[in-house]
Amino acid sequence: MAEDYILRMRGVTKRFPGVTALENVDLELRSGEVLALMGENGAGKSTLMKILGGAQPPDQGELAIDGKVVEFRNVSDSRRHGIVLVHQELMLASNLDVAGNIFLGSEKSRWGLLNRRAMRSASESLLHRVGMSCSPSTLVGSLTPGQMQMVEIAKALSHKARILILDEPTSSLTLTESEQLFKIIGDLKRDGIAIIYISHRMEEVKRLADRVIVLRDGKRVGELEHDQITQNKIVSMMVGRELTNWYPPLRPKADYPAILQVKNLVVPGAPCAVSFEAGKGEIVGFAGLVGSGRTELMQTIFGTTPPLGGTLSLEGQAFAPRRPRDAINHGIYLAPEDRKHHGLVLPMSIAQNISMPDIQNYKPRIWLQRGHELAVAKKQLESLRIKAPSVKYRVGSLSGGNQQKVVLGKWLAMRPKVLILDEPTRGVDVGAKAEIYREMMELAQQGITILMVSSEMEEVLGMSDRIVVMRERRLEGILPRDQATQERIAALMTGAGKIDKSIGV
Amino acid sequence: MRRELGIFCAVVVMCGFLFWSNHDFGKAANILNVSRQAAMLGIFAIGSSFVIITGGIDLSVGAIIGLTGVLIAKISSPSVHCLNHPLWVGISIALAVALLIGLIQGLLISKLKLQPFIVTLAGMLLVRGTAQIITHGGTLGLGTSPLINLSTEGLFHYGYHAILAYPVLMFIGVIILSSYLLHGTVFGRYVFAIGGNRDAAEYSGIPVDRVETLTYVISAGLAGVAGICYASYIGQMTYNVGNGYELNAIAAAVIGGVSLRGGEGSVLGAIIGSIMMEVIQNGIILFKWVYHSAGHREVFRLSSNWTYFITGAVILLAVLIDQLANILNKRKRLKRQAQIAAAKQ
Numbered sequence: 001m002a003e004d005y006i007l008r009m010r011g012v013t014k015r016f017p018g019v020t021a022l023e024n025v026d027l028e029l030r031s032g033e034v035l036a037l038m039g040e041n042g043a044g045k046s047t048l049m050k051i052l053g054g055a056q057p058p059d060q061g062e063l064a065i066d067g068k069v070v071e072f073r074n075v076s077d078s079r080r081h082g083i084v085l086v087h088q089e090l091m092l093a094s095n096l097d098v099a100g101n102i103f104l105g106s107e108k109s110r111w112g113l114l115n116r117r118a119m120r121s122a123s124e125s126l127l128h129r130v131g132m133s134c135s136p137s138t139l140v141g142s143l144t145p146g147q148m149q150m151v152e153i154a155k156a157l158s159h160k161a162r163i164l165i166l167d168e169p170t171s172s173l174t175l176t177e178s179e180q181l182f183k184i185i186g187d188l189k190r191d192g193i194a195i196i197y198i199s200h201r202m203e204e205v206k207r208l209a210d211r212v213i214v215l216r217d218g219k220r221v222g223e224l225e226h227d228q229i230t231q232n233k234i235v236s237m238m239v240g241r242e243l244t245n246w247y248p249p250l251r252p253k254a255d256y257p258a259i260l261q262v263k264n265l266v267v268p269g270a271p272c273a274v275s276f277e278a279g280k281g282e283i284v285g286f287a288g289l290v291g292s293g294r295t296e297l298m299q300t301i302f303g304t305t306p307p308l309g310g311t312l313s314l315e316g317q318a319f320a321p322r323r324p325r326d327a328i329n330h331g332i333y334l335a336p337e338d339r340k341h342h343g344l345v346l347p348m349s350i351a352q353n354i355s356m357p358d359i360q361n362y363k364p365r366i367w368l369q370r371g372h373e374l375a376v377a378k379k380q381l382e383s384l385r386i387k388a389p390s391v392k393y394r395v396g397s398l399s400g401g402n403q404q405k406v407v408l409g410k411w412l413a414m415r416p417k418v419l420i421l422d423e424p425t426r427g428v429d430v431g432a433k434a435e436i437y438r439e440m441m442e443l444a445q446q447g448i449t450i451l452m453v454s455s456e457m458e459e460v461l462g463m464s465d466r467i468v469v470m471r472e473r474r475l476e477g478i479l480p481r482d483q484a485t486q487e488r489i490a491a492l493m494t495g496a497g498k499i500d501k502s503i504g505v
Numbered sequence: 506m507r508r509e510l511g512i513f514c515a516v517v518v519m520c521g522f523l524f525w526s527n528h529d530f531g532k533a534a535n536i537l538n539v540s541r542q543a544a545m546l547g548i549f550a551i552g553s554s555f556v557i558i559t560g561g562i563d564l565s566v567g568a569i570i571g572l573t574g575v576l577i578a579k580i581s582s583p584s585v586h587c588l589n590h591p592l593w594v595g596i597s598i599a600l601a602v603a604l605l606i607g608l609i610q611g612l613l614i615s616k617l618k619l620q621p622f623i624v625t626l627a628g629m630l631l632v633r634g635t636a637q638i639i640t641h642g643g644t645l646g647l648g649t650s651p652l653i654n655l656s657t658e659g660l661f662h663y664g665y666h667a668i669l670a671y672p673v674l675m676f677i678g679v680i681i682l683s684s685y686l687l688h689g690t691v692f693g694r695y696v697f698a699i700g701g702n703r704d705a706a707e708y709s710g711i712p713v714d715r716v717e718t719l720t721y722v723i724s725a726g727l728a729g730v731a732g733i734c735y736a737s738y739i740g741q742m743t744y745n746v747g748n749g750y751e752l753n754a755i756a757a758a759v760i761g762g763v764s765l766r767g768g769e770g771s772v773l774g775a776i777i778g779s780i781m782m783e784v785i786q787n788g789i790i791l792f793k794w795v796y797h798s799a800g801h802r803e804v805f806r807l808s809s810n811w812t813y814f815i816t817g818a819v820i821l822l823a824v825l826i827d828q829l830a831n832i833l834n835k836r837k838r839l840k841r842q843a844q845i846a847a848a849k850q
Contacts, residue, residue, distance in 0.1 A: 090634045304708065325710040334708065342708045347768050353841035356698060357709040368689050397838065410709070 005067070006031045006194050007052075007083075007163055012061035014047055014218075021047040022218045025061070029163065034185065034195045035210035039238055044218040045198050049165050052196075053085040055079030082162030086152045094141035099123040101140050102155045126154040130184050146177025154182065164188065165196045170204060171290050182208060187214040201494075202231045214238055226281060235486075247462035253482065256282040256465070259449055260332075260418050265310035267293065267300045270473040273310050278418070278449045283440065285464030286453040287489050293473030294453040295337055298420045299453075302334040303327045312416065328357055331417035335407045335424060335454070339400075343407040346396030350388055351377035353395050354410045380409030385435060401432025408439065419443065422453045437463060457486055469493055508762030508827055509774045515823075516781050518656045519788065527791045530576035537666050539780075539787045541634060541656065544676035545734045546753060547779035550761075552727030553754040554775040555720040558687075560767025561698045562615065563721060566728040566754055568632035569606060570747030573599040575636040575730025577652065578645035587645060592652055600720060600729045607725025611718030629751070637744035645742045655737035672685040672734040684772045686723075697722060700767030755817070757782045760823045785816055 007029040014022040022044045029035050050056045052063070054072035062069050065081045072078045092101050108115045108122070123136035130150040134143070140151060149169055154162050166185075168177045185195060185208060200207055205212060212224045214237040222237040249462050256279020264273040270293055278284045286294045300307045303321030306448040311318055314330050325379040329336070336342035336351045344353050355362070362369035377391040386404040388398060395406055404424065411419060421440070425433045440463060444450055454460050460467055467484045469476045469492035476492040523530040523658040526775040530536075549566050580588050581595030606628065613624045641643075646652050659667030659674060669677075695716045698706040707713050732747065739746055755765075761778030763770030789812050794805040807815075 302708075323710075324708055327711065328710040336708055341702070342704045345698050345705050345768070347701045348698065352694070352698075356694075356706070356711065359694060366690070368691060368694060 004030055006065065008064040008067075009048075009184065010062050010064070011050060011054065012048065012058045012060050012063075014044075014051060020218050022051075022058070023219045025218070027213060027220070029194045029196065029406040031162065031194050032189050032192045033210045034189060034197055034208050035296040036197045036212040037215065038199070038201065038205065038212055038234060039215035043215040043238070045131055045215055047218075048168065048215070049085055049167065049196070049198065052078065052083060052163075053165065054083075055085075082160055083165070084156035084159050084161040084163070085165040086149075086156055086167060086169065088167040088169075090145070090152055091150050092140050092148055092151060094139070096141055097137045098127070098134065098143075098151055098154075099136035099198075101151055102126060102136075102158050104155070106159070107459060111141075122158070123154070125155050127151075129157060129187070130154045131180060141196055144177070145172040146174060146180065147324065149177070149181065150184070161193060163194045163196065165198070167198045168200065169197075170199065178204070202234065205229065205234070206231075207334060212250070226476075248438050250481075251444075251465070253465075253480075256280050256449075259315055260334040260451075261311075261313045262301065263311045263313075265297075265300065265312065266308040267296050267473070268305050268308055269293075269296065272474055274475045276468055276475065276478060278451060279465075280449055281444050281448045283444050283452060283463055284463045285460040285467045286451065286470060287457070287460045287467055287493060288455075288470035288476075289493055292470040292493070294470050295422055296473070297305065297470070298334060298422055298451065298453060301327065302332065302420060304334075305385075328414075330492060331415065332420070333357075333411035333414070333416045333418070335404070335411060335422065337422035337426065339403055339407055339427075344395050346394070348395060349392045349407055350381065350386065350409075351391040353406055354380055354391075354413055356410060358414050376413050377409070380406075380413055384409050384412070384439060399432070400427040401436070404428050404436065405432065408436070413445070416448050416453070418449045420451045420453075423455065424452060425454075425456070425459060457489065460489065461486065507830070509566065509771060509777055511826070512761060512774070512777050512781060512823065514756055516777060519690075519781075519784055523784070523788045523791060527793050530787070530791050533663055533666060533789070535787065537663075537668065537670065539783050541670050541672050541738075542786070543780045543783040544670075544673040545731055545738070546750075546757060546782060547676050547776050548672075548679050549724075549728045549731040549750070549758040550678060550736070550775045550779045551772055552724035552731075553751070554758045554761075554763045554770050554772070555683070555687065555696060555718070556621070556724045557755070557758055557763050557765060558696050558700045558767060558770045559717055559720050560703065561717065562625065562755070562765070563610075563719065563724045564622065564625040564751045565606065565610065565628035565632055565730075566724060566824050567747040567750035567752075568629045569603050569725055569728040570732040570735055570750055571742075572606075572632050572636045572639075572746060573711070573729045574736030574739070574742045574746050575639050575645060575744060576602060577733065577736050578647050578650075579639055581652070582645060582648050582650050582667040584646045584648040587648075592650060596652075598731060599773075600726070603725045603729030603732065604722055607722040608718065611721030614721065615714040615717040633744065633748075640742065640744045641684060642744065647742070649735065652733070652737045653740055656734055672738075675730060675734065679730065680772060680776060683723075683727075687772055692716065692719070697768055700769070753782060756820050760820060762827070781819070782816070785819055786812060789815060840849075 005028045009025065009027040012022055012025045025044070025048060027048070030147060037045050047056070051058045054075045054077050063072070064070065070081060093104060096104070102123050103119045108118045120136045127134065127136065130153050132147060132150050134147065140148060143151065170180060174179065188195060197208060206229050209229065210226050212229055212234060214222045214234060215237060224233060257306060258277045259280040260278040261275070263275050265275065266273045274297060288294050296305065299305050301312060303324045306322050312321070313319065314332065319326065319330050342347060351373050354377040357371060362372050374391055380386070381388065381391055386402050386405045386409065388402060395403060398406065424436055425484050428436065440450055461484060465481055467479045467481065467489060469479065469489055471493055479488065518834040539732060549570065553566055576599040580590050580598055581592045582798040583589045587677055596800050608622050610628050613619050614621050655671045657667065657670065659670035687696060695706065697712060699716060700712055703713060735746060736742060757778035758770065758775050759765065759778070761774030761776070761783050763774055789807050789809060792807050796803055796805065
């Protein structure tokens with residue numbers, strides 16, 4: 001039997017400092033098969049695919065292609081065996097044309113001169129194969145996300161891909177574009193190309209996959225054949241852990257006096273204004289697909305991209321943030337989604353990061369108050385249980401969970417009124433996650449309003465008092481917790497739940 | 506501190522070697538001369554360091570040094586074609602102009618988000634051009650202006666020589682002030698934070714634009730101060746004075762551990778880097794190698810044509826050693842973390 005597997009991974013294990021990303025994972029793939037790989041964020045899907053793509057070596061385990069054991073030292077090793085990974089964030093050079101992108105890194109040339117004509121004509125047939133009618137000399141920057149996706153696939157085909165890995169390919173596509181993609185996946189299948197399809201969207205998986213493998217916390221927890229796939233089975237495999245250990249007990253439903261009022265706020269780039277309220281001590285969850293405009297809304301409230309219209313008021317007083325300092329002075333703080341780029345100065349110490357927004361207020365001001373700085377940081381280190389040898393430790397050397405806690409500590413040291421947490425547990429390991437949830441609950445008890453943006457359904461349902469669902473930069477609906485179910489949120493998120501629009505807003 | 510200590514040791518070894526090769530290196534006149542040169546370079550190298558630590562670069566400092574001298578000569582010198590105003594008027598105007606140039610460049614860079622390299626490159630040409638226009642491409646002498654004595658006079662004398670020449674005294678003042686500013690104030694902390702991660706600094710409510718602008722003002726201002734010293738030292742101002750000095754400042758800063766990636770560096774590093782630069786220059790002149798060939802005593806000396814070559818080699822060597830140390834450290838750290846991770850399993 002083993003011979004008809006085009007790919008076989010056995011006992012793959014990968015450890016990172018502080019986390020075991022993959023533990024003893026097996027995976028096998030036949031040619032002409034669509035294998036869906038599912039699991040929550042952080043379950044190890046992308047690490048597994050990085051290993052398959054040659055971007056990272058496994059600590060243990062082996063890979064066999066056509067029954068022969070291989071070892072990938074880099075991406076081109078894996079390419080040579082016909083394995084191509086199409087990333088979720090498309091890796092195209094927008095300043096080059098389609099043909100240039102398809103042959104990026106493997107340009108056809110004659111005596112060092114680019115052979116544009118050969119590349120164009122080869123591109124044409126590849127584009128035809130993925131159902132695109134545009135000219136190979138179209139600039140990639142002018143294409144829609146869906147077309148770019150097709151260019152990526154055409155590029156993969158140009159590498160004579162036998163195994164194509166698609167990482168959340170529909171996350172930024174419209175419905176028609178997705179349909180187009182599904183059709184092409186069907187064509188590729190018939191050509192005998194094996195496809196590993198990573199997606200969170202149950203419908204797509206049910207429709208496309210011949211088989212599903214589910215990962216959880218770095219382990220393979222189950223496998224389903226096409227006719228066994230049901231949403232319930234997959235969800236229970238994906239989640240399959242004691243929820244009680246994760247989320248603090250739900251608080252009784254209460255009326256929270258409104259503290260933050262957002263009225264007709266126009267976020268730059270959004271098609272229409274949004275309005276909502278958040279109460280004192282309330283946790284408001286913001287659900288939506290990637291790119292649904294949640295982060296942009298939060299950045300507008302925080303002042304990094306000032307609003308184009310509408311009003312914001314805090315405790316009844318209007319305020320118009322033009323820059324983060326304005327929001328900070330009002331007690332509105334943002335822990336950004338992209339910790340490493342927006343949240344932390346990685347080469348600086350924990351203490352220096354925690355003191356950053358507030359240090360100019362440490363008195364006396366004539367001299368940098370290093371002693372006070374260390375004391376403040378130490379307090380946060382202890383209360384948030386940040387695992388570090390000392391507050392003078394470099395933030396860049398901490399694990400994801402501890403880095404997130406430093407971001408939290410930076411704001412908690414300043415008595416927030418409203419705390420905006422954008423994907424607070426992204427890239428955070430399981431233990432630290434539970435601690436962050438506990439901390440959030442405690443803050444809410446103290447009367448701090450929390451706006452939490454999260455792409456993890458469970459997290460939204462487990463933590464929020466109310467759930468705001470966004471889609472395509474609009475506010476689709478607001479659900480009180482007792483009316484929120486996974487299905488309902490999913491329906492609003494994907495635009496299938498027009499009826500629910502009557503609720504809230 | 507590791508970098509500063511390493512480069513300090515290198516300077517000490519170099520001095521020892523030079524002294525061994527030519528005892529003239531240890532003579533009072535030479536030591537005082539080298540220290541004056543290092544002081545003048547150090548003054549504006551510290552200024553450049555402020556900019557570099559925020560992740561920027563200032564190419565206009567050499568031109569500002571030239572313009573400062575030209576302005577002082579034009580306004581205050583009693584020579585022909587000059588206006589013969591009191592010295593303080595010339596110095597104040599020259600310094601004010603320097604600060605203004607820094608302010609304009611800083612605002613263009615921080616507010617309009619123009620690239621520092623381009624802005625200060627244009628600034629360099631504009632400022633140099635202004636000096637050229639003022640001098641009509643010729644020379645303005647300081648004549649009998651009392652400024653002439655600034656670079657040679659000073660406190661405590663040893664024979665004819667002032668032990669602490671005024672440029673050295675000014676350098677000490679600049680060191681104290683800039684150390685306080687960079688390492689002792691909130692402003693300094695912001696400078697490092699911006700260089701470390703500009704976006705995170707912005708998200709933390711740091712007035713990034715203001716701080717960045719100020720670093721260019723400081724850089725230009727200190728270039729102005731250095732310009733006064735050079736004017737006094739040279740005496741005859743052409744528009745070409747200070748040509749290429751911006752690169753000396755950058756080199757001194759980088760040798761002293763200021764990272765062009767931003768977020769790293771210290772005043773101490775810039776000081777030691779400046780001393781290193783001047784010791785190299787001095788060493789090339791003084792180095793000699795005595796050997797015997799066919800019973801004759803021969804002396805080998807380096808031609809001054811080697812200056813650029815050796816300076817380049819030293820800069821490359823300094824960053825090379827530093828990077829190797831970084832790579833080794835990183836490897837060690839990763840290994841340690843992996844061990845800890847494996848032990849936990």
